[in-house]
Amino acid sequence: MRYFYITLLNIFLFMLTPVLYAANWSKTQLHINHGQLDNPFTKQQAMTTIYSLQHASGHDFGDTFFFIDYLDDNLIDDFNDRDFYGEAYATFSTKAMFDWQYNVWHLKDVGFVMGINAGGDTKVMKYLPGIKLSWGVPGFKFLTTTITGYFDNNGGLKKQGAPQTNNSFMLDLAWGYPYQLGSHKFYFTGHAEYIGSRRDETGKYVNDWILAQMIFQWDLGHTLGNKSDTLMLGIEWQVWRNKLGTSVNESSPQLHLAWTF
Numbered sequence: 001m002r003y004f005y006i007t008l009l010n011i012f013l014f015m016l017t018p019v020l021y022a023a024n025w026s027k028t029q030l031h032i033n034h035g036q037l038d039n040p041f042t043k044q045q046a047m048t049t050i051y052s053l054q055h056a057s058g059h060d061f062g063d064t065f066f067f068i069d070y071l072d073d074n075l076i077d078d079f080n081d082r083d084f085y086g087e088a089y090a091t092f093s094t095k096a097m098f099d100w101q102y103n104v105w106h107l108k109d110v111g112f113v114m115g116i117n118a119g120g121d122t123k124v125m126k127y128l129p130g131i132k133l134s135w136g137v138p139g140f141k142f143l144t145t146t147i148t149g150y151f152d153n154n155g156g157l158k159k160q161g162a163p164q165t166n167n168s169f170m171l172d173l174a175w176g177y178p179y180q181l182g183s184h185k186f187y188f189t190g191h192a193e194y195i196g197s198r199r200d201e202t203g204k205y206v207n208d209w210i211l212a213q214m215i216f217q218w219d220l221g222h223t224l225g226n227k228s229d230t231l232m233l234g235i236e237w238q239v240w241r242n243k244l245g246t247s248v249n250e251s252s253p254q255l256h257l258a259w260t261f
Helices: 002-019 095-098
Strands: 025-041 044-059 062-073 083-093 109-117 123-133 144-152 168-181 184-195 209-219 231-241 250-260
Touching: 025 231, 083 095, 095 109, 109 144, 209 250
Parallel strands: none
Antiparallel strands: 025 044, 025 250, 044 062, 062 083, 083 109, 109 123, 123 144, 144 168, 168 184, 184 209, 209 231, 231 250
16 A cells, blocks of 8 residues: 555656646546445455546646546455555647647647556556547547556565556547436536556456446536536446456446536
């Protein structure tokens, strides 16, 4: 766990550079998900609760996003047992920094992105440098595609963590789509990623995977007569082909609550 806290400090230092400049906008949320998830190594299922602190903000050079998950389930099996996982991404916008304009379909910006993924018990550390394309498609609050490397800096078996692996790459699609039915407001958001195959330090083949996390939110705050986009209730559907590089395929709905503060 000490490894994770050191890594977490590195993440915050990494995110601090753009945040030193006043944010033009920001959004911080607490997500709570509860549902049955798979342990891909034992192939058992467990009721799992995930508390996720998420933050997004925009500044004069681009934008930042990070989340930190605390995961716990009802099985003691060294998987999701009071564990932490976090990701952070800083994007530097060519439009904001250089006033570059794009006239290709709905492309509105190209950014240089640097990401960090870190796990607690697994002592995972990945670096993800790449490019993010932002699209101005009508109806979407945001729509992005990101292409990055997936460079390994794991603690490895010698540090009692997940095995080190060869480097790979990631493709990611993220979206937010608000809509309204009658007097009720809804929001469909999430992302889908593809990470390429690789081998670990023992020579074992690690499958490529596709992970889609789709969130269907109902604006409960608006329905109750309070401020919109502050209290959201819904379902997060997690679909994972070759979960964590294994041969396990997962399709799991989770009860979802999001509070913006």
